[in-house]
Amino acid sequence: MSLRSYNPYYRWLFPWLLDRVSAAVADERSDLLGLAQGVVLEIGAGTGSSFHCYPAAVDKLVALEPDTSVMQLAHKQLSKMPAAIQAKTQLLLADAEAIPLADNSVDTLVSFLVLCSVPHPEHALAEMRRVLKADGQLLFFEHVLADDPAVQRWQHRLNPLWHRCAGGCQLNRETAQLIQQAGFSLPTYQRYQHRSFPRLVGQLISGRAVKTND
Template identity: 45%
Template sequence: MSLREHYDRHILPHLIDVAMRAPMATREREQLIPLARGRVLEIGAGSGLNIAHYTSDVSALLALEPNEKLRRKAAPKAAAAPFEVEFIALNGEDLALDEHSIDTIVTTWTLCSIADPNKALQAMRRVLKPDGQLLFVEHGRAPDARLARWQDRLNPAWSCIGGGCNLNRGPDTLIKDAGFVLESLEEGYLEGPKLLTYHYKGVARRA
């Protein structure tokens, strides 16, 4: 096994789990996740940190997570959930669910690292019911031109050490370009380095 493979397989999942436990991330979850209802598809479920924030309005959760170690970390949380949780070991671009079969799709800090976010969002739109909702909180491109230029410069190195995470994507634009309408959108810096912490949070529906 190469050093890079060892890092991606054994070290990166732990770093992701620790980073996603930050208080700022928890606060965003507490505000967004309780809006989910019905049959929920979570893209990039990670170590299952969203599970505790779903309410009784959720009937079932399909937790899509390609990383085996993160799925293992999430398993105890899934076992304690008051609804059925099914793990799907696929990437976001590879959704194989029935059309119009999902009430709510959730993405939290996921669109930054999907290799082909447009393809993944098109797949999400396909499986979402006509009256369904996409809930998202994502970091991305800062509105400050100087910061954005630094995000562009640092992105190749950051993506290499961050499991494919991109600093400079515009999640709001990606979502709209995939055929969604933004019903609500909040933007702003959270705590921490501004290169990493400009956030987009909102609700989108099929156009």
């Protein structure tokens, strides 16, 4: 069990904040997850607010989440969903840096506002690449270091406090670069400022990545 689960902030307030953020990006999430197919692994599935977004082309959804309190909420969310969704959804309590799945076993990876908060994103991305099939895809939506130098300065200044209060989230990661360095190419990718987010966390990247040849 995660030590964070004993902290009232992470047990009660943080899951609520996760759901509020999910609501703000509901349209983007639905559009992105609509591209998923086959066996899907969602990294950091949270409270399960994305489960209903997956199309019929998804044969199985493995929802990975490292926090026990958040996973309990995902169980409750899943229990309210149609039997067809429940039947093809597996909740997996595990860490993105040590994914308990076989090599080349996943058709679609989903990372939705997750790579900002894993302690070692290069390790998580290496694991994600390992489990992804050669013709698979990584669908991602992440906030990143701002383009504006003035905003960057505030991100660097506030990051030490921010990541302690926001589940390990980092304000100043260049996640697109990390994805490419991990052995992915970005054939479909956009970078933009989200209208609903404050400028401190409003610079986003979204798109589709594929494995490069070894």
